[in-house]
Amino acid sequence: MIITNVQLVLEDEVVNGSLEVENGIIRAMSDSSSYQPGAVDGNQGWLMPGLIEQHTDNLEKYFTPRPKVSWPAFSAMAAHDAQLIGAGITTVLDAIAVGDVRDGGHRQDNLDKMINTIVQSGERGLNRAEHFVHIRCELPHETTVDLAKLYLDLDQTHMVSLMDHSPGQRQFVNLTKYYEYYQGKYNLNDEEMAAFEQDQREKSAIWSDLNRRAIASLCHERNIPLASHDDATRAHVEESRALGLVLAEFPTTVEAAQRSHELGLKVMMGAPNVVRGGSHSGNVAAHELASLGVLDALSSDYFPGSLLDAVFRLADDERNALDLASATCLATRNPASALSFSDRGIIKEGMRADLLLVERHYEQPYVQQVWRQGHRVF
Template sequence: MDAHSRVGPSGSMVLTNARVVTESELFNGTVHIRNGMIADVDRGRSQVPGALDCRASILMPGMVELHTDNLEKHIAPRPGVLWPSIPAVITHDAQIVASGITTVFDAISVGDVVAGSTRLKTLETMVNALQVSKRDRMLRADHFLHLRCEVSHQGALEMFRSLVDQTMLQLVSIMDHSPGQRQFVNLDKYREYYMGKHGISAGEMEEFIRTRQEDSRRYSDRYRKAIAGICRERGIPMASHDDATPEHVDESAGFGMSIAEFPTTLEAAKASHQRGMMVMMGAPNVVRGGSHSGNIAAATLAQEGVLDILSSDYYPASMLDAVFRLARLETNDYDLTRAIATVTAVPARCAGLDDRGSIAAGKRADLVLVSECKQQPVIESVWRAGNRVY
């Protein structure tokens, strides 16, 4: 395929001899694109002059990523180093597109567990850089803002109120990373994670744990209610985070949350499904074969039929790898079509983006062409709104 193929002068393009993945089936076919939209989907090969031969590679929808903190790595590539924000956003965007993601919700942390952290220092910088980069058409993927509210942080509510009018804001998640509950029921895992990530010494760790638990008691319930109330008033979709018990799930559903991010137990994941919430798990969990925090494995939720969405979380390339691994597991009912829906159609619907996420007439031509080499998926091309961006 021509490495520089784009929509032609007439605004049309034909992709043929592709293994087309729709929401319900996979077949050899042809996709007709006109003015950035999918005009038609046919079975079989097209003889239209100029049609691009996909050589029987898989043609799937562009992936929709609801939760990634990947931008942080480009803003602060090393301890004590802050990179210029616009180049950081552009580099992050290039990595996102190269991973087959055409719509991304950049998850920016509002509050943190460590005072004076880089996350706190760069919050407004990252949000402003995203706004400017999108406004000035510097980006290849379609970017939205996802505010991750750390409700155990003293200043979280005030910071959230200062950002809630951002035009890019399309999703809010509410989280509490204090030790002894949710993600970090296991205090040994908590110590391992924060001592490694933030360089906290063993002597300092017990005081750190005590302080974080006190902050949670002081702020979390009050801030969770306040932020959820603001989101309901404004119609902003909400996600829970690290629910571990049916009581957590009942509270989240009561606040009107529609997505259950990273439930830590099978019990919580099943309860979320029963309450009509879509269950999101990390794609790295699938690729690595389990949770780095020692919680429930995403593959276990797939076996139980309660895995709805995969997110790259901290590693963008994990989404595509996870999809193909999920489809190869023999202990669940996720064939390639259903596995691909966890990163396309389902997250698009949850985010209220009805114009994308599937290959069907009338949908936006966000597409990814994928080949396989020894069971490793390899991205050949990516189109956003019919224009080739990778």
């Protein structure tokens, strides 16, 4: 296959040209157009590496599209997969929470079903994107370590994150935001919310530190990359570094992001934060970290289409030094590096032909075609 008349988004520049794919691998590139019969005409769109998503809980929305509604597993997986590939995401780590048993228990009920469906749909060749598992460990719970152990030896488990959503901690240092979020999420009145807060504080005091150390040790034994989540202080970051973590998911302050970057943890922020212009939790804005040069990666988090959108918005933003090539690396090369994927993430001879063709209309990027390992999947 030859794709021609495109703007190739390379690791450090964008060039006009064409690209040749053979057996799922990028075999050659040229800074001129091809006139071979059958070549795909990109109409001067951008040809980009397939996006790599490290942390999305989007699958849960399909398994439980409404409260107390359980959707058939492979139907849910197919719809989730189609949404991701339509957003240009060719490699995804589906984030599955262990230790979080609220939402009427649906996360607990769905845990095995979701992970088994990710594994089986991949083994049967049913998915358009390539799916792996990201185990999100809610630390303040007595079941978290035992549940995590059930999934750490899966070949598909490529990442583990350590999180504590307790009041006064990390994402919810601001208790007003904590109350707004959880009363809205669980429809709790003030009395119920006060009891919930007290329960979460007690569980955090008992379990968080014990579980953090235990899970980190288990992951190091298996060479599974570890991520922090919502670090807010230098102390949080230094604890993360001491435990051998490699990725800082969604730091909530400039201080935490800068210290993470200094210590070699890749700083990942939510693409929705970029698109919306700030954090929905009242924490640091991603564009501020980009302007400081300490933003290393992006995640679509809860909205798959935000990832590509955020890349272009950051490239347009005069408050930072990112051009389109370097902004693209936040969703391709840098995540691949954090996850030790050496075969994808950049357009280069010898790399996998995971590619997307993008056009832009009225400032909005639109995915036109997607290929995974040279096969068109969108």
